[in-house]
Amino acid sequence: NAGVTQTPKFRILKIGQSMTLQCTQDMNHNYMYWYRQDPGMGLKLIYYSVGAGITDKGEVPNGYNVSRSTTEDFPLRLELAAPSQTSVYFCASSKRRGAGELFFGEGSRLTVL
């Protein structure tokens, strides 16, 4: 059972480049999330989705975009990468909102130089 799969696991970008982090889940969960994790800062919510075609901003959405064309996929787009976007990114899904259990991918480590 794959659960939540993220690609790539590692990526180095130059300032101003763009890229997409891919996330797919095979649990038929309606809710999907993107978090970033910086040292000593916990997990900050970037964007979330409550179902196909519906997305909304989290705490730190600036510099990112998302789309949700299918239940399974929730890609995160970085436009014009900046050093401040150097972080570890986690995709998660849940069956329900609120206190529903979050299932996380293994993370994507992004460095912007």
Place this chain on the structure above:
Amino acid sequence: TQLLEQSPQFLSIQEGENLTVYCNSSSVFSSLQWYRQEPGEGPVLLVTVVTGGEVKKLKRLTFQFGDARKDSSLHITAAQPGDTGLYLCRGGGADGLTFGKGTHLIIQP
């Protein structure tokens, strides 16, 4: 957005010792979760508590939700090296749930 304070930020102890870590807020939680994250992996849910005063046990781990639902603790008995990791609490209310900054726990053999 509800702020969650976790303490201590770092804790390093010897195998076999007991320890307690805390998660506090100035606001009432409607629910609270504890996750453990190992290096290079995503967090994994340990427990969810929703009732004030609730106590849940998971082998050597005991989770307590405060009576006023503003705080929670995680107690580990006879810590083992396999308990090493980042312990995160996640809680909140109707406007969403947020993560604390975590407690980095190292259990030395």
